[in-house]
Amino acid sequence: MSDLSTLVQGIQAGNMRALARACRLIDERDPCAFELLKRIFTHEERAYVIGVTGTPGAGKSTLVDGLILLYLGQGKRVAVLAVDPTSPYSGGAILGDRIRMQQHFTDEGVFIRSIATRGHLGGLSRSTGDVLHVLHASTFDIVILETVGVGQDELEVTQLADTTLVVMAPGQGDDIQAIKAGILEVADVFAVNKSDRVGADATVQDLQQMLALRRMPTGVGKMQGHTAVSTLRAAPEAEVGEWLPPILKTVAHRQEGLADLVDAFSKHREFLTTTEAGKAIQAQRQVAEFRAILYQALIDAVDARFAEQLSEKLRDIVDGRADPYSSAELLVRSAMGESEP
């Protein structure tokens, strides 16, 4: 326990080693991690989390590097969580390069950590959420949550961000077509990067059209699948729909347009914290997060406390003596202290 207290102090002081150790505990699903998270959870002084996602080849990494530079120049403490959808088996080469490129930032006090998908249902966003709480309890002003690629998993991760930036480049029409549904729902700000190239204005127009066509208000899409309890429902559509994602042109490698981006982030932050619609979105996110934490804790508890029954039932199923649905029902009843029927 005194060891845990040291770790908590280290995190609160912004000690890089303590932060890395906490991330490792979470990553390895160490039982201490839950205890740690209970101890460090804070409602106050949270870092602002900016999710960055976008199509491959849009220059996302360069843009993130530019944002880090800009925030460092403002005297801000910055952390970067890079979410890598590649499997541990393939070595995560894409992100490896990325991390090596950013090595110089670590000298300036930027905390960089990669989180690899484990193929575990919901596991990725849950452990990312846990790591975010460690960073909230530490000394950071800004956390950049960067995803490689823009699949459904990545979109889910951006639900953990306060503000989500979607980065595209000119001439990626097909890519946009393929993923637009998800993107429209998660984007709070759009960047058309490499906007010195041909077709930038057309991409901006495409995005504008898509935004005009979309039927659902901002924020609501992000929460789909998580049923908020009735007392915490979002405000009605008209109010929830107040935020209109701006579309900004950038040339990241020349730092062009990045100050405007940061400005848009601030405006979105203001929207979240000062308007009823924004507060409703934040409350919904808290609800969704609590559910995710609760469900994971439930699963962990059943796995730990009913290990024997679980493997007994598994044997019956594999041997064809029982069906998984009835077995699940019996195990749930037994776990909840109800007698089997």
Added chain:
Amino acid sequence: MSDLSTLVQGIQAGNMRALARACRLIDERDPCAFELLKRIFTHEERAYVIGVTGTPGAGKSTLVDGLILLYLGQGKRVAVLAVDPTSPYSGGAILGDRIRMQQHFTDEGVFIRSIATRGHLGGLSRSTGDVLHVLHASTFDIVILETVGVGQDELEVTQLADTTLVVMAPGQGDDIQAIKAGILEVADVFAVNKSDRVGADATVQDLQQMLALRRMPTGVGKMQGHTAVSTLRAAPEAEVGEWLPPILKTVAHRQEGLADLVDAFSKHREFLTTTEAGKAIQAQRQVAEFRAILYQALIDAVDARFAEQLSEKLRDIVDGRADPYSSAELLVRSAMGESEP
């Protein structure tokens, strides 16, 4: 209950309306669905499930149509589940077109159903798994599980298939690069479609190289994240690695190469059912599926039985009076009939 019996009989008789109704119950997470699944679950006479995924533009739909034709020609009963990653809000336009195209197949007794992503963690693959059990209990010989796109979610869905076909087209080098990690792990058979185009041989060679480089044996990659209980571990590496995914060239719109594909499916099926390695893979899938069913049942039970405590705790969290981790711990203890500390 007599209503449920009628439904069960309808499913077993291959009645299209009964099948559609069962799918709807599952889709809407109707409490009856669980009861139904318990009743219809069968260890015998299962349909063979072929997962089809691949890069956009590879001609997957045409290839699936070709496979349907081929199987129908063999007198087989065919069902198609099309998994649509687009959100309900955007209307799932891609799949809408797809379904309309396939309308003529329904006249020949092909059961076609689309399953839309709900943005729910793990929800997609779970409800797809449930629908598969309905089809297993019915009269089908072949189920084609087709995914739009090839994100992590789609790859997860293919875990539900007995045999997974990955479709690509020449000149999609970048796409392959971006997704190769996932694809190598799920593919049991590769099709290089549109192979009358320039670059087909290069794509075949790229795939061959990737397969040669991969470090992990077939099947193991698919199960990552699901820890099998010790008694059900897969056979050691050398044996698990017996299946080498064949790479076949096809021109789907001319039905070229499809018979070879079907032949490869049969060989893979034989591998799964007759070898120790194959049986281990199937057992692992059953284990993973049981865990998924169990976890969903747990979550549903807690949501239903502890609704009041849940919304109380949610209010405390949103109002900043409690942290989600401690609240989750208390609720789990209470759900499991343990006294709060």
